[in-house]
Amino acid sequence: MRVNHVPLDPGGSSPGGGPFPDGGKDLASSPAQKQAAARAIEEHIEPDTQKAGDWADDETNAAVKAFGPKDGDGWITSGALKTAHEAWNGQVKNLMSRLASEKAALRGTDTVLRNTDFGVGAGVRGISPIEGY
Incomplete structure (x- = not known):
C-alpha cells in the first residue's frame, strides 16, 4: 500500500505520463523483481502470517479456558471467543491460500507474458498479404 499516493489530475494524465499516478515506477515489472517479490512472500510474509496465526491460537485457547466452566458455571465470553x-482461523487459511496463489502468479507471469508476445507476433506475421509477393 502506498502512503504518499499522488491523485490523477482532472485531465486523466499523471506525473509519470502513464495510467498510474507515479508513472508505474514502483511496479515490479522485471522478471528479477517478480521473483524477488515471490521470494519475499515465501520467506517472510507466509511464515510470519503463520506465526501470527499460531500465536492467536495459543492466546485464544488460553482465554477460552480461563473463561470456561469452573464448578459447572462458565462465562458466555468463552463460547463467543471460541x-x-x-x-479467525478461516480468515488466516484464506489469506495463506491467497498468498500462495499470488506467489505462483508472480513466478508464472513472465512465462505467460512471453508466450502471449510470441503468439501475437506469430499471428500478426501470418496475416500480412505483403509476404506473398
Whole structure:
C-alpha cells in the first residue's frame, strides 16, 4: 500500500505520463523483481502470517479456558471467543491460500507474458498479404 499516493489530475494524465499516478515506477515489472517479490512472500510474509496465526491460537485457547466452566458455571465470553476464533482461523487459511496463489502468479507471469508476445507476433506475421509477393 502506498502512503504518499499522488491523485490523477482532472485531465486523466499523471506525473509519470502513464495510467498510474507515479508513472508505474514502483511496479515490479522485471522478471528479477517478480521473483524477488515471490521470494519475499515465501520467506517472510507466509511464515510470519503463520506465526501470527499460531500465536492467536495459543492466546485464544488460553482465554477460552480461563473463561470456561469452573464448578459447572462458565462465562458466555468463552463460547463467543471460541466462535470468533473459528472465524479467525478461516480468515488466516484464506489469506495463506491467497498468498500462495499470488506467489505462483508472480513466478508464472513472465512465462505467460512471453508466450502471449510470441503468439501475437506469430499471428500478426501470418496475416500480412505483403509476404506473398
